[in-house]
Amino acid sequence: MRAITYDQHGEAGQVLRLSERPAPAAPAAGQVRVRVLSRPIHPGDLAGVQGFPGAPRGRFATARVPGLEGMGVVETVGEGVRELLPGQRVAFFPVPGAWSELLTAPAELVVPLPEGLGDETAALMLVNPLTLLTLLRAVEDAQRGQAGPLLQTAAGSSVGKLVSAAALKHGIPLVNLVRSTSGAQTLRQRFPTLPTISTADADWRTQVRDATGGRGAQFVLDAVGGSLTGELAGLLVDGGTLITYGQLGSGSTPLESLGLTPRALTVRGVSIGRWMTRTPEERAEDVAFAARLAATAPELLEVAAAYDLADFAQAIDHVRRPGRSGTVLLTSPAS
Template sequence: MRSVVHTRPGEPEEVLTLREQPQPPRPGAGQVLVRLLVRPVHPGDLALVRYASGPAEQQSAGRIPGVEGMGVVESVGPDVRTLRPGRRVAVFPAPGTWSDFVVVAADLAVPVPDGVGDETAALMLVNPLTLLTLYRALENALHGHKGPVLQTAAGSSVGKLISAAAVRHDLSLINLVRSTAGAERTRALYPSQPVISTSDDDWREQVRRHSGDDGVRVVLDSVGGAMSRDLAALLAPGGTLLSYGQMGAGTTPLESLPLVARELTVRGATVLRWTDRTPEERAEDVAFALELAQDTPNLLEVAASYDLADFKAAVEHARRPAKSGTVLLTTPPATDSRNGAA
């Protein structure tokens, strides 16, 4: 069994290594052991490698990145009745998916319908559930209005899901990207939505032309850093800066934002708190994700696939500018005895 591990926080290229172990872990009560076939390299996975700190013993034993993936149930804990060995499943949250095997609670392993391919299944939980998380926060911040909303990194995998949802829900969305080429790509996908590149000197004026003088009601932001100040300045009085990622460089002091004078709200949102939802709510969300995977698999785009052992090349590709879609790490199917559970 192979796992990608790190024993200290740091740049992924520097701290990640491949570890071989003779035996996979055993599932306990209520758990299943999943032989993973495909798992994504999300920006959040890389951020956690950089900043994660855990109990000292976990760090010295090695932390395995990854929270999502798909594979086949290898074995089940004594009391698990809902899943049998051989079932194809997608898992989230399942810490440690950058490994040939992961143990996960049986109720967090979602059976994958036959019509959904392995790569789509590996991407069908985190980003669609992030979309739902953001959409709920957005509705809360919009108080019944239909926008205008500004989103950053509109060409990202999550950004494209937001654009597609905006079309479906008739939401007034302005897309912000960081390059002219990125603007062209995003415009081709969502021609009804304005697309502006921050490489244009007058990008703030362009946003104001689309939002009206009042400004936008909400900014959906995954860039942050030094850009937060400009984004806050584009908000209408009473507007909300909704932060869900931090890909940008630099920082913005809270005191430099016109929070008081313009009664702005700054809030965060994360899919990593999704398990706080009730089992019924989670089942509804998973049904949404399954429908999206079946009906619009193109929204779960793959940038490239690499074998788990080639994780360094995969990480480099995942951070490449102008990449479209998500990079995957794969394990050959079970017939390859090198990856066997025996």
């Protein structure tokens, strides 16, 4: 079978390669073997290949395969698996090795697909909707009875659009921030009633203050970080909370410069990597939410383009194109 592999951390374009590998062993008890048909390239997948800041780097004894999410067809089931059958279309997360044609997964992490859901939407069904839930919970935790304006960065991202749709649905006063004038125009067309501001405008900070009633934001959902962090802290009201969940930007901001103590600010990181700490019942509810969202609003799980596994280098170039809308998929044939 084919797989994309890497044997050391580094720039994805340099360390990833297409490899031929033996098919995984037959599934053990409680496992299923899935033929993977489609999987997304998430920013986090590329960050994992690059190596997260502070984590040790070096060559691995065994080559690794990126990816934790995807969709496909169950080939065989191990002993004791009752809920899944060979031939069934499924999505999975978090299962390491999604960028390979076959994988073995614990049955509890494999979800039967709703009737009529297309392969492309199914490939994206879990990570971004579960991230949305994680972010909304973080905002709810931070509220503690103090409702107020929410500012989000990278608002044109796939996750950002889910946040916009949720804000409209739940009446959350959201202000969107993007990095370009064209990105702002595109997002305003999609969500005309939400204020959308571009950091390319010289007066963007004033625009944010005006859009948040002159006081600033009570909460920030930030996927950019780096040198923008200090600016975002400056746009929070005293007592406000900065929730960080991505590192798309460059540079850094010293913690001491944020005025955390005199301004009683909170900075909090959230990650879907903690999702497995939820109880099985809570995870089942979250997955049901994701499946409902995929079935009723597939336009919120937008696909930018699909490439065969062998064309992974072009796919990664596409991921890095500024102004891209939607997620890039890697596909492989059904047999």
